[in-house]
Amino acid sequence: xxxxxxxxxxxxxxxxxxxxxDDDLERLRFEEHLRTCDECAQEVRGLxxxxxxxxxxxxxxxxxxxxAAVLAEIGQVRQLPPTVGVPPGGRRLSRRGGAAWWPRxxxxxxxxxVAASVALGAVAVRTQxxxxxxRADDRGxxxxxxxxxxxxxxxxxxxxxxxxxxxxxxQGRLVFVSSGLAALPPSQTYQLWRIAPGAIRSAGLLRPDxxxxxPPVIVDTxxxxxxxxxxxxxxxxxxxxxxxxxxxxxxxx
Amino acid sequence: MGRVARGDHAAFEEVYDQVAGQVYGxxxxxxxxxxxxxxxxxDVLVEVWRSAARYDPSKGSARAWVMTVAHRRAVDRVRSxxxxxxxxxxxxxxxxxxxxxxxxxxxxxxxxxxxLRRCLNGLTELQRESVTFAYYEGYTYREVAELLKVPLATVxxxxxxxxxxxxxxxxVER
Numbered sequence: 001x002x003x004x005x006x007x008x009x010x011x012x013x014x015x016x017x018x019x020x021x022d023d024d025l026e027r028l029r030f031e032e033h034l035r036t037c038d039e040c041a042q043e044v045r046g047l048x049x050x051x052x053x054x055x056x057x058x059x060x061x062x063x064x065x066x067x068a069a070v071l072a073e074i075g076q077v078r079q080l081p082p083t084v085g086v087p088p089g090g091r092r093l094s095r096r097g098g099a100a101w102w103p104r105x106x107x108x109x110x111x112x113x114v115a116a117s118v119a120l121g122a123v124a125v126r127t128q129x130x131x132x133x134x135r136a137d138d139r140g141x142x143x144x145x146x147x148x149x150x151x152x153x154x155x156x157x158x159x160x161x162x163x164x165x166x167x168x169x170x171q172g173r174l175v176f177v178s179s180g181l182a183a184l185p186p187s188q189t190y191q192l193w194r195i196a197p198g199a200i201r202s203a204g205l206l207r208p209d210x211x212x213x214x215p216p217v218i219v220d221t222x223x224x225x226x227x228x229x230x231x232x233x234x235x236x237x238x239x240x241x242x243x244x245x246x247x248x249x250x251x252x253x
Numbered sequence: 254m255g256r257v258a259r260g261d262h263a264a265f266e267e268v269y270d271q272v273a274g275q276v277y278g279x280x281x282x283x284x285x286x287x288x289x290x291x292x293x294x295x296d297v298l299v300e301v302w303r304s305a306a307r308y309d310p311s312k313g314s315a316r317a318w319v320m321t322v323a324h325r326r327a328v329d330r331v332r333s334x335x336x337x338x339x340x341x342x343x344x345x346x347x348x349x350x351x352x353x354x355x356x357x358x359x360x361x362x363x364x365x366x367x368x369l370r371r372c373l374n375g376l377t378e379l380q381r382e383s384v385t386f387a388y389y390e391g392y393t394y395r396e397v398a399e400l401l402k403v404p405l406a407t408v409x410x411x412x413x414x415x416x417x418x419x420x421x422x423x424x425v426e427r
Contacts, residue, residue, distance in 0.1 A: 011409045013413050014409065014412030015393075015412045019328045047416045054384070054389070055388070057366045066273065070298045074303075080303055081306060
């Protein structure tokens, strides 16, 4: 079975099970395919199990302090609930006996998060709940990421902050994701801007999670040449009041 | 894992004792750096605790789930450490070490490993290299193709049929 553009998902099961795909869009397509192809999901399951055997074979004695450190840490880590709840403001989607089990799926949907960290070489791992929220909130994210004309633009700021936009002209939208954003005092917030010639409009406030990541934001690209992130007073501003810490030029995308 | 999901610390300790060595060993194999590996392995194990309720036994064994999380984290660390520009360079200066030999040397004590070694030996050279460079070195199929000087499509196919042959040889349940 060969899909559009000669894309044959079936051939990718091995690379997928080995975490050897470096093209997040390709991976996302493969994961979409897995959700509808039971045979493929079953094959991936067996190959993932096989890959795990390769891992077991290289077991090594962990450093002596690790056990105590892990046990101490879990005392302070809240566990995820077992079921997919209705996300705040979201809607429950029925999910096909899904492949959400696989961390790769997790990482891929969250490639929803970071389709293009490829370009940065930094693939963020997102947690399952974030991804599920992403999925439930808006399949539009996937539509942009999987669009044949999706292009990636990235920028970095000091201390590891990165912003990535996956732009699809055919969809007229982009997906903006960011990671490495330092926590701000309560009096400040990050704000995303759509920048068109002569007009700057807010594209919303960004609320990084504890690990500095921001869930994907969909932005309308009509007339927009750049997107930028600034630090603003809590609640946001009508117009940017500080220099953008991240600025992404879309004109080449 | 069910008990772990319900917040049972004692159950988690049991799981820890069963998988910690495998998690750490795999991460170390991919990253090479013991300090980094300890940090990543620790994250992986905490993630197992955190996400235990999301583990679905119908989708595979708990061990495979844990190992997949571990591999994924290790590979992410390798790739994030390599800026896009330096990745090509990395491929260019790859030594021609054969990861499989190294692995076999370090662990051939146990029967399981002996069996794994035998199964790996049953692969064609290209299958074996495609699978082991990807898994143990964290290379993408593009990097493997570059390294082995074979077309991308060939590498994808060898990864798949190599793993299928391994699966059948190891008798992994489907």
